[in-house]
Amino acid sequence: MNILSLFILVPVLMLLGFIPCKNIKQVRTVAVIGAVVELIMAVALLFLFYKERAIDPTSEMLFYDDSITWFKTLNIKYAIGVDGISVLMILLTSIIILTGTFASWNMNPLPKDFFMWLTLLSVGVYGFFISLDMFTMFFFYEIALIPMYLLIGLWGTGRKEYSAMKLTLMLMGGSALLIVGIIGIFYNSGIESFNFVEIAKNGGIPIEAQRWIFPMTFLGFGVLGALFPFHTWSPDGHASAPTAVSMLHAGVLMKLGGYGCFRIAMRLMPEAADELGWIFLVLTGISVVYGAFGAIAQTDLKYINAYSSVSHCGLVLFAILMVNKTALTGAVMQMLSHGLMTALFFALIGMIYGRTHTRDIRQLGGLMKIMPFLSVCYVLAGLASLGLPGLSGFVAEMTIFVGSFEHADMFHRVLTIMAVSSIVITAVYILKVVGKILYGPVIDDHHLELTDAVWYEKIATAGLIVCVAGMGMFPGWISNLIRESIPYL
Amino acid sequence: MKLSEYLLMKPELSLIVVFLLLIFYDLFASEKAKKHYFPVACGLFLVHTIVCFFFCVPDSATAFGGMYITGPAQITIKHVLNIGLFLIFLQANTWLSRPDTIFKRGEFFMLTILTLLGMYLMVSSGNFLLFFIGLEMASLPVAALVAFDKYRHHSAEAGAKYIFNAVFSSAVMIFGISFIYGACGTLYFAELGANMLYDPLLIMGMIFFMCGLFFKIALVPFHLWAADVYEGSPTNVTLYLSTISKGAAAFALMAILYKVFPVLSNVWVDVISIIIMLTILVGNLFALRQKNMKRFLAFSSISQAGYIMLSVFSGTSLGMSATIYFIFVYVFSNLAAFGVITAIENKTGKVNMDDYNGLYYTNPKLALAMMIAMFSLGGIPPTAGFFSKFFVFIAAMDQGHTFLVFFALINTVISLFYYLLVVKAMFIKKNNSPIECVKTDGYLKASLVLSMIGIGLVGLVSCIYEYFASVSFGI
Numbered sequence: 001m002n003i004l005s006l007f008i009l010v011p012v013l014m015l016l017g018f019i020p021c022k023n024i025k026q027v028r029t030v031a032v033i034g035a036v037v038e039l040i041m042a043v044a045l046l047f048l049f050y051k052e053r054a055i056d057p058t059s060e061m062l063f064y065d066d067s068i069t070w071f072k073t074l075n076i077k078y079a080i081g082v083d084g085i086s087v088l089m090i091l092l093t094s095i096i097i098l099t100g101t102f103a104s105w106n107m108n109p110l111p112k113d114f115f116m117w118l119t120l121l122s123v124g125v126y127g128f129f130i131s132l133d134m135f136t137m138f139f140f141y142e143i144a145l146i147p148m149y150l151l152i153g154l155w156g157t158g159r160k161e162y163s164a165m166k167l168t169l170m171l172m173g174g175s176a177l178l179i180v181g182i183i184g185i186f187y188n189s190g191i192e193s194f195n196f197v198e199i200a201k202n203g204g205i206p207i208e209a210q211r212w213i214f215p216m217t218f219l220g221f222g223v224l225g226a227l228f229p230f231h232t233w234s235p236d237g238h239a240s241a242p243t244a245v246s247m248l249h250a251g252v253l254m255k256l257g258g259y260g261c262f263r264i265a266m267r268l269m270p271e272a273a274d275e276l277g278w279i280f281l282v283l284t285g286i287s288v289v290y291g292a293f294g295a296i297a298q299t300d301l302k303y304i305n306a307y308s309s310v311s312h313c314g315l316v317l318f319a320i321l322m323v324n325k326t327a328l329t330g331a332v333m334q335m336l337s338h339g340l341m342t343a344l345f346f347a348l349i350g351m352i353y354g355r356t357h358t359r360d361i362r363q364l365g366g367l368m369k370i371m372p373f374l375s376v377c378y379v380l381a382g383l384a385s386l387g388l389p390g391l392s393g394f395v396a397e398m399t400i401f402v403g404s405f406e407h408a409d410m411f412h413r414v415l416t417i418m419a420v421s422s423i424v425i426t427a428v429y430i431l432k433v434v435g436k437i438l439y440g441p442v443i444d445d446h447h448l449e450l451t452d453a454v455w456y457e458k459i460a461t462a463g464l465i466v467c468v469a470g471m472g473m474f475p476g477w478i479s480n481l482i483r484e485s486i487p488y489l
Numbered sequence: 490m491k492l493s494e495y496l497l498m499k500p501e502l503s504l505i506v507v508f509l510l511l512i513f514y515d516l517f518a519s520e521k522a523k524k525h526y527f528p529v530a531c532g533l534f535l536v537h538t539i540v541c542f543f544f545c546v547p548d549s550a551t552a553f554g555g556m557y558i559t560g561p562a563q564i565t566i567k568h569v570l571n572i573g574l575f576l577i578f579l580q581a582n583t584w585l586s587r588p589d590t591i592f593k594r595g596e597f598f599m600l601t602i603l604t605l606l607g608m609y610l611m612v613s614s615g616n617f618l619l620f621f622i623g624l625e626m627a628s629l630p631v632a633a634l635v636a637f638d639k640y641r642h643h644s645a646e647a648g649a650k651y652i653f654n655a656v657f658s659s660a661v662m663i664f665g666i667s668f669i670y671g672a673c674g675t676l677y678f679a680e681l682g683a684n685m686l687y688d689p690l691l692i693m694g695m696i697f698f699m700c701g702l703f704f705k706i707a708l709v710p711f712h713l714w715a716a717d718v719y720e721g722s723p724t725n726v727t728l729y730l731s732t733i734s735k736g737a738a739a740f741a742l743m744a745i746l747y748k749v750f751p752v753l754s755n756v757w758v759d760v761i762s763i764i765i766m767l768t769i770l771v772g773n774l775f776a777l778r779q780k781n782m783k784r785f786l787a788f789s790s791i792s793q794a795g796y797i798m799l800s801v802f803s804g805t806s807l808g809m810s811a812t813i814y815f816i817f818v819y820v821f822s823n824l825a826a827f828g829v830i831t832a833i834e835n836k837t838g839k840v841n842m843d844d845y846n847g848l849y850y851t852n853p854k855l856a857l858a859m860m861i862a863m864f865s866l867g868g869i870p871p872t873a874g875f876f877s878k879f880f881v882f883i884a885a886m887d888q889g890h891t892f893l894v895f896f897a898l899i900n901t902v903i904s905l906f907y908y909l910l911v912v913k914a915m916f917i918k919k920n921n922s923p924i925e926c927v928k929t930d931g932y933l934k935a936s937l938v939l940s941m942i943g944i945g946l947v948g949l950v951s952c953i954y955e956y957f958a959s960v961s962f963g964i
Contacts, residue, residue: 072951072955076951143870154916172905176901179882179898180882180894180898183883186886
């Protein structure tokens with residue numbers, strides 16, 4: 001059996017494993033074992049991938065490829081395969097699922113249902129990253145979206161019903177655009193195929209068709225990537241979601257949008273991207289700056305982080321639209337960096353909220369004295385977010401800006417400078433929060449009785465910090481892996 | 490008339506045998522012997538379904554001078570109707586064992602089987618006369634079924650509404666058929682298809698004819714009877730009306746459009762595109778605000794009929810396979826949803842959406858079944874509903890109806906909103922007096938389990954769609 005299919009099989013087996021579980025301990029055991037197995041598989045895949053690529057360094061996206069005909073009449077196949085980028089994405093997913101499991105250690109109520117939905121979500125995410133066939137890809141994409149509704153609606157906080165509905169409907173609206181786009185590609189590709197690697201190689205979409213399919217697919221995926229006018233689901237959704245779901249959603253699910261944009265919209269329709277890309281470039285530019293300003297204005301920790309996600313994910317799409325090797329490398333690195341960093345943020349916010357029962361920064365203060373471990377982690381996450389050298393944010397954003405600056409014309413330069421300014425704004429809201437809630441006087445005396453992180457929380461946060469710092473210190477192998485996966489640029 | 494021609498009608502013959510056996514059983518058996526009426530009736534129908542499945546050779550043939558047509562597509566849709574009706578029968582036990590209905594349970598089976606026979610004739614007809622007879626057989630007894638609980642005010646009212654609409658739409662339809670006869674001088678599909686001209690009289694005849702069928706399928710603006718009738722009739726009859734009856738009529742319409750009116754396709758494509766948009770939109774908008782679950786599903790099934798038509802009118806074999814597939818999946822999804830409603834209504838009499846609040850905490854299995862049914866109706870993977878919707882869209886895009894597909898997809902999002910409302914009620918909302926744990930009888934359980942298997946496997950197992958694709962034909 002293909003090692004890639006195991007990534008779908010293991011979560012499905014986990015789902016079956018949850019059924020007989022009677023109490024939270026058994027549920028946890030299954031969840032942790034499954035997540036560890038996935039992580040081990042992801043690491044093994046990375047090494048196998050290196051080995052495989054050493055044999056045949058020229059082929060593109062076709063490692064461990066396999067194709068089984070599913071619906072013969074419509075040429076739908078279960079086609080899978082990975083390149084360096086998908087391998088990294090799978091690695092990111094498995095890290096975040098494992099840490100997310102630790103972060104939701106004491107899930108209440110209905111822990112079994114929670115982990116089952118979370119696992120179903122992971123089936124979708126893994127399936128999405130390994131698919132080469134757009135039908136299968138879309139199939140998994142929607143599997144990843146729908147569990148969010150119940151995960152937020154049932155276990156969330158605040159205006160959870162509203163947020164869950166808003167998030168689901170907006171993302172489903174995006175996928176409605178996607179269906180039209182995908183079927184349009186199918187009929188216009190010249191070879192009536194859903195396989196995007198095949199279409200990129202053998203097919204060609206006429207420019208008239210590209211003109212309407214490109215906006216459809218880019219917007220469709222862009223909604224999930226928090227593209228400017230369609231980003232409003234993100235703050236509400238992330239703020240209402242329980243910790244692990246916020247982590248997974250901001251850390252991995254939003255990356256599905258960027259990944260889809262560059263795999264399908266940009267890869268299959270380069271001419272239309274050239275013609276119409278500027279519209280989206282302006283929109284992403286707005287996302288980057290607007291998200292950052294939005295974060296300044298917020299007082300809820302989760303809202304701050306959600307808006308910051310809008311800004312950082314906007315940067316991903318921004319770099320993808322720059323269509324050059326350096327910027328695209330930066331985009332993927334930013335996906336990884338933001339995934340790890342934001343998961344860390346949401347995990348920490350969840351832990352702080354679990355103790356203080358408030359996320360309002362006006363009611364928090366002096367946490368550094370009360371819970372030093374969590375506070376130090378928070379500072380580190382913040383520094384990664386504002387792009388301190390040595391941590392992951394710096395390498396990603398630096399690569400993006402260098403790539404973007406390669407365009408010599410006025411339009412791209414101005415937009416790049418605008419986007420660069422977001423770093424400064426990021427520093428404002430990060431340092432403001434750090435100064436207010438970690439240092440400064442203790443506002444609520446009840447907080448003095450609170451405890452610091454326990455062992456499972458330490459595993460979750462420390463694991464993520466190791467990854468963030470590791471990526472910041474040794475970015476070379478990651479960027480090489482990405483660069484070699486995009487030989488066509 | 491040769492014996493071999495009768496033998497082509499195996500599904501009909503087998504159904505008539507079942508019908509007669511049930512009549513004799515009901516008439517001549519003693520009260521004591523009739524204790525097992527329900528399992529015997531279900532068993533007989535199951536035998537019929539299996540006989541049809543294994544002994545009907547899917548070959549194309551005509552009988553009685555072209556009056557009766559059979560072929561792989563017709564046989565396939567009959568299988569679909571059989572399976573659907575069998576599952577409906579399974580759900581009817583508790584309702585039919587009530588003291589006020591138990592003495593007429595025989596009538597329920599006979600009337601439904603008779604209407605099914607009518608649908609068989611509709612599907613297999615090769616002549617407008619046989620089609621009309623089939624249609625009347627399929628609609629008039631339904632009025633009796635709708636008014637089955639005649640001492641319940643709503644049921645009697647619904648029966649009256651239904652019979653008026655059925656008769657009126659039949660009149661409109663036969664008016665159209667008379668135009669067609671006047672223009673061409675024949676009623677045989679094969680001859681009509683060969684001699685069809687672009688003639689205003691024929692176009693008018695076709696439009697009248699189509700309007701008659703639109704009434705049966707309850708497409709907007711011919712849908713006004715649907716909600717009241719669906720709400721008033723006994724739940725099992727509602728289910729029968731909204732799945733089997735609708736599916737058969739849609740298939741018959743498609744077969745006639747492909748066979749008789751291919752020349753006029755540019756006319757009916759325009760007419761049907763407008764009808765589709767109206768149907769999907771109006772069905773959705775009305776479903777948004779419904780509080781009664783049956784009424785809610787009635788409007789949702791109106792909008793689902795719009796999706797059926799979306800694949801009907803593409804005029805290709807891809808469209809036909811998508812239609813059969815959509816009907817098949819829709820039968821399972823609707824059966825599951827109505828099965829849960831039946832279970833709860835039988836025990837508690839509650840049919841409002843608010844009553845479903847917190848259902849998951851008292852009846853987790855029923856709530857899960859309902860959720861899966863809702864996801865399938867809304868087109869969420871991995872349920873079969875996702876596949877059926879996707880294939881409908883592919884079939885429509887094949888003919889370049891991009892805007893229509895886009896419109897339908899936007900409406901899918903709207904429909905997802907109200908399907909999620911049900912999920913929200915069951916899983917998220919709190920309730921101080923939730924529905925207590927409902928015990929369902931074995932038949933209903935079996936029906937729900939079979940529907941769940943259908944929803945789960947019909948999509949993922951591709952050979953079912955491949956089979957439908959292999960039997961389909963286009964213009």
